[in-house]
Amino acid sequence: MRAARRWALISAACLAGLALAALALNSVRAAPLTADLSDHLIKITTGFTGTDVLLFGATDGPGDVIVVVRGPAARTAVRRKHRVAGIWVNRSQVVFSDAPSFYAVAASRPLEELMGTQALKRHQLGPWGIKLTAEEEDDDGLRIAYQAALNRIRSAEKLYQLESKKVRFLGEQLFRVDITFPSNVPTGIYTVQVFLVRDGDVVTAQTTPLKIEKHGFDYEVFEFAHTHSALYGLFAIALALAAGWLASVVFRRS
Amino acid sequence: MQIYLPIAEMSVDVFLLLGLGGMVGFLSGLFGVGGGFLMTPLLIFIGIPPAVAVATEANQIVASSVSGVIAHWRRQNVDVKMGLVLLAGGIFGSVIGIQLFAYLRGIGQIDLVISMSYVAFLGIIGSLMLAEAGRALLRRKGGAAQARRRQRRWIHGLPIKMRFRKSKLYISAIAPFVIGAVVGVLAAIMGVGGGFIMVPAMIYILGMPTSVVVGTSLFQIIFVTATVTFLQSVQNQTVDVVLAMLLLAGGVIGAQFGSRASTYLRGEQLRGLLAIMVLAVCGKLVWDLVTTPEDLFSVATLGAGS
Numbered sequence: 371m372r373a374a375r376r377w378a379l380i381s382a383a384c385l386a387g388l389a390l391a392a393l394a395l396n397s398v399r400a401a402p403l404t405a406d407l408s409d410h411l412i413k414i415t416t417g418f419t420g421t422d423v424l425l426f427g428a429t430d431g432p433g434d435v436i437v438v439v440r441g442p443a444a445r446t447a448v449r450r451k452h453r454v455a456g457i458w459v460n461r462s463q464v465v466f467s468d469a470p471s472f473y474a475v476a477a478s479r480p481l482e483e484l485m486g487t488q489a490l491k492r493h494q495l496g497p498w499g500i501k502l503t504a505e506e507e508d509d510d511g512l513r514i515a516y517q518a519a520l521n522r523i524r525s526a527e528k529l530y531q532l533e534s535k536k537v538r539f540l541g542e543q544l545f546r547v548d549i550t551f552p553s554n555v556p557t558g559i560y561t562v563q564v565f566l567v568r569d570g571d572v573v574t575a576q577t578t579p580l581k582i583e584k585h586g587f588d589y590e591v592f593e594f595a596h597t598h599s600a601l602y603g604l605f606a607i608a609l610a611l612a613a614g615w616l617a618s619v620v621f622r623r624s
Numbered sequence: 625m626q627i628y629l630p631i632a633e634m635s636v637d638v639f640l641l642l643g644l645g646g647m648v649g650f651l652s653g654l655f656g657v658g659g660g661f662l663m664t665p666l667l668i669f670i671g672i673p674p675a676v677a678v679a680t681e682a683n684q685i686v687a688s689s690v691s692g693v694i695a696h697w698r699r700q701n702v703d704v705k706m707g708l709v710l711l712a713g714g715i716f717g718s719v720i721g722i723q724l725f726a727y728l729r730g731i732g733q734i735d736l737v738i739s740m741s742y743v744a745f746l747g748i749i750g751s752l753m754l755a756e757a758g759r760a761l762l763r764r765k766g767g768a769a770q771a772r773r774r775q776r777r778w779i780h781g782l783p784i785k786m787r788f789r790k791s792k793l794y795i796s797a798i799a800p801f802v803i804g805a806v807v808g809v810l811a812a813i814m815g816v817g818g819g820f821i822m823v824p825a826m827i828y829i830l831g832m833p834t835s836v837v838v839g840t841s842l843f844q845i846i847f848v849t850a851t852v853t854f855l856q857s858v859q860n861q862t863v864d865v866v867l868a869m870l871l872l873a874g875g876v877i878g879a880q881f882g883s884r885a886s887t888y889l890r891g892e893q894l895r896g897l898l899a900i901m902v903l904a905v906c907g908k909l910v911w912d913l914v915t916t917p918e919d920l921f922s923v924a925t926l927g928a929g930s
Contacts, residue, residue, distance in 0.1 A: 414628070415628070416627060416628045417626065417627075417628065418628055418635070419626065419635065444925045444926070444927065445925070445926040445927045446923060446924070446925050446926065447732065447923070447924045447925075447926055448921055448922070448923055449732050449921065449922050449923075449924065450920050450921050451917055451920045451921075451922075452920075453916075456914055457736075457740075457913045457914060458913060458914070458915075458916070458917055458920075459733075459736055460732045460733060460736065460922070463732060465926065471925070516921070519919075519921035519923075520921075520923055522921075523919065523921060523922070523923050524923065553635055554633075554634070556925075584630075587630075588628055588630040588866075589630075591630040591631070591865065591866065592630045592631065595630070595631055595857065595861050595863070596861055599857050599858045599861055600854070600857070600858050602857050602861075602863070602865075603853055603854035603855075603856070603857030603858055603863065604854065605865070606683050606853050606854075606857060606863050606865050606868070607683070607686060607850045607853050607854060609687075609865060609868075609869070610683050610684065610686035610687035610690070610850075610853070610868065610872070611686065611687070611690055611850075613687045613690075613869070613872050613876075614686065614687035614688060614689065614690025614691045615690055615691070615694070617687070617690075617691045617876040618690065618691035618694045618695065621691075621876075621880050
């Protein structure tokens, strides 16, 4: 962690100043790929409306970069409404045991230009990065339709970002990209993978963790409600009783 | 100004919530109704998850009923014994309701059941109120009709009779227990106090005098909605105290203006207006159920991945 932080400082400086950039590049040259985030912790507070995190790094020579950000996996139900007696009702569902709650891809060039489909599949990049396991494997065609719906809905909420965002190179070796997290981003431990691609294949890869958590008052309330739910219930009742009593006192005279 | 609601897990405009609270509070002050049956659908319309809307509204009703019951208590308009029997039924009903709620939520049908329950109840209540207001407007010249104290015959056939001194009744405890239980189920599933069901039931089925009906129903509502708040917190973690407090702040102020305005405005026309509003909310819910949704698919996160 301490080493990572030092890297963050060094790398941040390399973007800021030219003199320091030369120094940083010298020390980078040993590894083919070095990358880090401007922030390893995103705090969701009361006014949270989404945020950008800067990923930056350097390569030891020409090449392309692919960045994959993955949120924690969750059991996820995709439900479909059917018309029953004139009313639209959830009638069928497919449960995926391991759907990523967040998934974003960025690359310095369109993925299909960088690698063949086989290589993309092998390294689980782009759309092949979302691996979904249905809990009841009965109808393959059905499962594909539900999977497409999941991709579509999550993409609309900006939780899945498959339209690869552009990783920009500054010169030949320094690169950067802003990763966008919307306001409804789920909490948990994320992984950020950076791939260095040369001649249609992955040369090397690096993984960095990113933590997203609720913070401050909202976090306290949420934690309280989930870890001490009985106490929270009593607290909610006490608060309501006090507020109701207060209201009757305040407005009694007027 | 946006505020992030910790349990609903979404950002909402503070002034929208205060405004909603104020508007529904004004109506409840004006008509002497609880307002839960308007607030919960409105919360769902602005995008609050139905499960959170229902549980949070129960919490808010605790607060708004307290100030009401204090006023009635001072005037000794609460039949405590009757209230306790209703309450026993209410707790029984809310425990069942919460189990049903958790089950329906698990199979993905809770939103549908909430909407359908509202359509049924708002439709019935709205039509009855509209008819009542129409009749009242027609017979205004004839002077106020005496509120009749009716009692169904079959009530007397039931066992376990109890004496309710304040209500001047000697009836079976089963009837109020069942009424309380029905209201408890409604409180758990719909996030309403249930006064709009209980008050007519107390007058027409039990035959209670109108003077103690409102105070006694409020007395029961406080404890039943408190029970629902507690059970929802424990079982579903869907009570959002931040949301409840914002609605309450608007509601308390709105109710004061509403009750003051009610002394200047004429009852029947207002009741007709309320009926039309109730029917409009009902119509919107029906519309959402029958029109083809923009997206037939929906996604729900069930828990941590394997």
